[in-house]
Amino acid sequence: xxxxxxxxxxxxxxxxxxxxxxxxxxxxxxxxxxxxxxxxxxxxxxxxxxxxxxxxxxxxxxxxxxxxxxxxxxxxxxxxxxxxxxxxxxxxxxxxxxxxxxxxxxxxxxxxxxxxxxxxxxxxxxxxxxxxxxxxxxxxxxxxxxxxxxxxxxxxxxxxxxxxxxxxxxxxxxxxxxxxxxxxxxxxxxxxxxxxxxxxxxxxxxxxxxxxxxxxxxxxxxxxxxxxxxxxxxxxxxxxxxxxxxxxxxxxxxxxxxxxxxxxxxxxxxxxxxxxxxxxxxxxxxxxxxxxxxxxxxxxxxxxxxxxxxxxxxxxxxxxxxxxxxxxxxxxxxxxxxxxxxxxxxxxxxxxxxxxxxxxxxxxxxxxxxxxxxxxxxxxxxxxxxxxxxxxxxxxxxxxxxxxxxxxxxxxxxxxxxxxxxxxxxxxxxxxxxxxxxxxxxxxxxxxxxxxxxxxxxxxxxxxxxxxxxxxxxxxxxxxxxxxxxxxxxxxxxxxxxxxxxxxxxxxxxxxxxxxxxxxxxxxxxxxxxxxxxxxxxxxxxxxxxxxxxxxxxxxxxxxxxxxxxxxxxxxxx
DNA sequence: GGCACCGCTGCCGTTTTTTCAGGAAAAAA
Numbered sequence: 001x002x003x004x005x006x007x008x009x010x011x012x013x014x015x016x017x018x019x020x021x022x023x024x025x026x027x028x029x030x031x032x033x034x035x036x037x038x039x040x041x042x043x044x045x046x047x048x049x050x051x052x053x054x055x056x057x058x059x060x061x062x063x064x065x066x067x068x069x070x071x072x073x074x075x076x077x078x079x080x081x082x083x084x085x086x087x088x089x090x091x092x093x094x095x096x097x098x099x100x101x102x103x104x105x106x107x108x109x110x111x112x113x114x115x116x117x118x119x120x121x122x123x124x125x126x127x128x129x130x131x132x133x134x135x136x137x138x139x140x141x142x143x144x145x146x147x148x149x150x151x152x153x154x155x156x157x158x159x160x161x162x163x164x165x166x167x168x169x170x171x172x173x174x175x176x177x178x179x180x181x182x183x184x185x186x187x188x189x190x191x192x193x194x195x196x197x198x199x200x201x202x203x204x205x206x207x208x209x210x211x212x213x214x215x216x217x218x219x220x221x222x223x224x225x226x227x228x229x230x231x232x233x234x235x236x237x238x239x240x241x242x243x244x245x246x247x248x249x250x251x252x253x254x255x256x257x258x259x260x261x262x263x264x265x266x267x268x269x270x271x272x273x274x275x276x277x278x279x280x281x282x283x284x285x286x287x288x289x290x291x292x293x294x295x296x297x298x299x300x301x302x303x304x305x306x307x308x309x310x311x312x313x314x315x316x317x318x319x320x321x322x323x324x325x326x327x328x329x330x331x332x333x334x335x336x337x338x339x340x341x342x343x344x345x346x347x348x349x350x351x352x353x354x355x356x357x358x359x360x361x362x363x364x365x366x367x368x369x370x371x372x373x374x375x376x377x378x379x380x381x382x383x384x385x386x387x388x389x390x391x392x393x394x395x396x397x398x399x400x401x402x403x404x405x406x407x408x409x410x411x412x413x414x415x416x417x418x419x420x421x422x423x424x425x426x427x428x429x430x431x432x433x434x435x436x437x438x439x440x441x442x443x444x445x446x447x448x449x450x451x452x453x454x455x456x457x458x459x460x461x462x463x464x465x466x467x468x469x470x471x472x473x474x475x476x477x478x479x480x481x482x483x484x485x486x487x488x489x490x491x492x493x494x495x496x497x498x499x500x501x502x503x504x505x506x507x508x509x510x511x512x513x514x515x516x517x518x519x520x521x522x523x524x525x526x527x528x529x530x531x532x533x534x535x536x537x538x539x540x541x542x543x544x545x546x547x548x549x550x551x552x553x554x555x556x557x558x559x560x561x562x563x564x565x566x567x568x569x570x571x572x573x574x
Numbered sequence: 575g576g577c578a579c580c581g582c583t584g585c586c587g588t589t590t591t592t593t594c595a596g597g598a599a600a601a602a603a
Contacts, residue, residue, distance in 0.1 A: 026586060030575035061576045101599050138594055351588090351603055376603075381589045383603040442602055443591080533603080 004038055004045045007068055010077050011035035014067070016092040017083035020102065034059040038068075046072060088115040098478075099146030104139065107132060121147050153477065157198065159241055160476045162506030162543050164190050164197035167239050170221055171202065178215035180208030182250060187260035191313045193546035195476060195509050199242040203260045205250040216245045254296035255286055265318025266311075273306050273322055281306075314549040319517065331520075331552045334528070336545050338561045341370035342538060344415065344438050344469060344501065344529035349394050350375035351383040353534040356394070356410065357401055362535035364408045369564045372411035373398060374438045377425040379417045383442075386414070388430055395433065409564050411435040415469060420444045422458025424465065431464035436571060438501070438529075440469040441482065449483035456484060457492040466571055467527050467559070468493065470503040470510040477507070486515050493524045497574035499559050500524055502551075504544020505531040516551020527559040 015031035037059040038045060048054050049072045054065045071077050087109075094105045094117055109115055111132045114123050120143065123129050129140040168186045175184050181204060185191070188201030206212040213233050217225045227234040231247040248256035259267065267281075274281035280290045286302065288294045296302045303310045308325040312333060315321040324330045345359055346352030354362070356373055363371035375394065376385035386394060395412045402410055413436040417425040424431065424439060431437050439459045447455065459465055471489060472481035493500050500519055503510045511519065511526065519526055528544040530537055548558065555561045562570060 024575085027575050029586075033576080059576065063575055099600075103599065134595075134597085136595065139599095142594090142600095346603090379590090380603070381591085382587095382601090384588070385603095445602080531603095 003072070004041055007045055007071055008035045008039035010071055010080055011038060011064065011067070013089060014077070014080050014083060017080070017087055017089060020087045020091055020095065020106070021083070022102065030059065030061075031064065034064045090115045090117075093117055094120055097146050097150040099149070100143055104135070104143070107134060108143075117147060117150070156196075156477060158196040158477075159239075160507050161190065161193060161195055161197055161509075161546070162540075163239070164200055164241065165543075167221070167237060167241060167243070168200050168202075171200065171216075171219065171237075171243060174219045174221075175204075175212075175215065178212055180206050180211030180215070182207055183253060185257055187246075187257055188262060191261050192263060192316055193314050193550060195513065195547065197241075199244060200237075201260055202243065202245045203253075203257050204245060204247050205253050206247050209247045212247060213245070216243075249295075251297055252285065252295040254298040254300070255302050258299050258302055259283065261313055261316060263317050266316035266321065269318055269322040270306060273308070273326070277307065279305070312549065314546060315552065317550070331554045333549045334545055334553045334555050334558050334561070336542055338555045338558065339368070339528065339541060339545065340563060341368045341372070341411075341560050341567070342530050342532065342541065343372040343411070343413070343436060343467060343527050343560050344374050344503070345371055345532040345538070346375050346415070347373055349373075349390065350380075350385055351533060356397060358535055359532070359538075360401065360405065360408065360410050362538055364405075366538060366541075369407070370409040370411055370567065372413040372436045372438070374413035374415040374436070377414055377416040379419065379425045380442055385417070385425075388426065391426075391430065413438060415440050416465075417442055418455060418459040420447070420455065422455040424459060424462055428464060431462075434464075435568070436467070437465050438467045438469045439465045441473055445473055445479075445482050447482065449485055452482050453485040453488050456489055460489070460492045460496050460498045465498060466574075467499045467501050467529075469501045469529075469531070470505075470508050471500055471515070472510050472512070474510050474512070475507050476509065481510070486511075486518065490515075490519050490522045490524055493519070494522050498524075499527045502526050502528045502544050502548045502553070503531050504528055504540045504542075504547070505537075506540055506543050509543065509547045511547075511551070513547055513550035516548050516553055520552050520554070520557060523557075525557055525559050526553060528553075529560065 011031050012035040015028050015035060019028045037057055041057060054060055054068055067077055067079055091105055091109055094100055095102045108129055112123050112128055114120055124140050124144040129135055129143060130137045168190055175181055184202060184204040187203045190197050190200055204212055209231055216233050217228060217235060221237045222235045223238045224236040226236060232245060234242060234244045236242050246260060271281045278289055280287040286294050300310050309328055309330050311321050311325050342363055347354060347356045347359055360371055376383040378385045378387050398410045398412050412434050414426060414434055415438045418439045418441045419425055460468060472484055474481035500511055502516055516526060528548050530540040532538050
């Protein structure tokens with residue numbers, strides 16, 4: 001298999017150098033695709049070569065085929081070597097930094113001979129970049145800021161929860177075939193459904209611990225076994241995320257699961273609670289009256305012993321959940337089953353990939369009563385935003401489709417851009433003909449706090465707007481939220497009876513859990529919507545609901561738990 | 575540069591605005 005990786009790496013390097021040179025995009029993409037294809041190849045590429053089947057590999061044609069052939073025959077690539085003479089490969093790392101483009105990087109490289117990220121940083125710090133013709137102090141500062149942000153991003157080793165969930169599901173799938181296993185659960189921050197996950201914690205009980213450890217260390221996704229003991233193991237997966245397994249006793253499984261689920265702040269609260277009741281809870285276990293050791297096969301028993309309602313994992317963040325559980329005032333959390341429709345989805349009319357009808361059918365198949373088609377409005381050109389005329393056509397199309405549907409309603413909506421001045425991208429006479437208006441900020445994301453806050457509040461004061469979508473515009477791990485003052489936004493939503501979205505798109509989760517909590521505390525409604533751009537993405541709902549649960553959201557405060565009639569009435573009223 | 579589906583070809587992601595610098599890069603879904 002090593003040869004496959006080697007070939008894949010060479011093809012990838014070629015694609016990067018071609019990109020640096022400004023080669024035609026499709027040629028770059030062809031090499032990249034071939035690289036990907038070779039790396040995910042099941043068989044040995046040398047076998048393909050020997051059998052003359054290289055071109056059976058998807059993305060490999062005559063040209064790339066001969067590059068691979070040369071590589072396997074001589075161990076070298078003439079094309080790669082020629083390209084390397086022109087441009088150093090390290091320069092590619094610079095253009096990968098968001099905010100520094102290819103031409104700027106090349107210009108700096110040619111003027112100063114610098115190539116690595118460190119050299120660029122030095123060049124910017126010593127003000128050598130501002131002296132290059134065509135660049136100035138502003139660009140120099142931009143480069144420095146971009147490199148700083150990049151540095152911060154590199155030290156972030158966590159991954160978004162939806163990716164961690166998929167990896168954990170894969171691990172649990174392998175466990176099914178492990179005979180020595182009695183029981184296993186995901187624990188840690190993933191069980192709490194935190195937005196970003198550092199590593200995947202798994203707690204298991206075993207008939208045969210050695211076999212289970214073996215099983216874990218020999219999974220197909222295991223790349224490196226970092227640590228291995230009689231009752232624990234730690235691996236790095238091929239997704240570069242670590243997974244830890246702890247084998248615990250069956251009779252105290254519940255307590256161990258709770259201790260391994262955390263959070264630290266939550267456990268500290270539990271320990272304090274135990275102490276106040278004359279008991280003791282620690283890593284060693286639970287001691288009734290400080291002396292008698294009590295075991296809990298199930299978590300519920302532990303919480304009961306502490307005189308608490310059972311606290312769902314999503315709430316275990318030390319944000320007052322233990323007090324609430326003691327008083328019996330924990331929120332009755334929203335569940336996926338409570339959701340009756342999706343109020344923010346796209347179709348092929350703008351930048352989605354499915355038709356209106358397919359989105360409607362898929363939504364109905366999920367058991368929903370309604371779906372709101374909210375394609376982009378005219379100003380968002382990159383997303384193929386709808387002109388007023390096309391929007392009118394779409395509304396007519398939805399009317400036609402609704403006539404054919406029973407027990408399901410397609411709502412006419414728009415994800416209308418909130419313009420930099422706070423006005424909406426559609427005139428009132430269009431807005432009032434829509435069933436639902438979802439407003440979003442997509443441009444000018446770097447406005448000052450006061451400007452962007454006023455902008456959004458202005459939109460919230462528009463009588464036609466129903467929902468404010470992804471209120472902070474954050475993209476997990478990639479883009480910081482806008483400088484918006486969320487407290488003022490929540491206040492304005494309250495005053496104007498507007499709904500704030502919990503965008504379920506997995507790298508948005510916006511509102512954040514903390515912001516959802518603020519909205520709940522303020523008595524503001526939220527709507528959990530997927531922002532789907534195709535039928536498969538309707539399944540993102542689960543991540544939005546999990547995120548809302550972390551923010552203590554209850555069914556009563558989630559707009560899209562309403563029936564179609566109640567929903568339309570609600571929109572009409574406010 | 576690869577590929578699909580027939581011919582010697584066209585498609586593969588796109589378009590506009592903002593920003594910095596004086597034409598061009600970067601950002602937005």
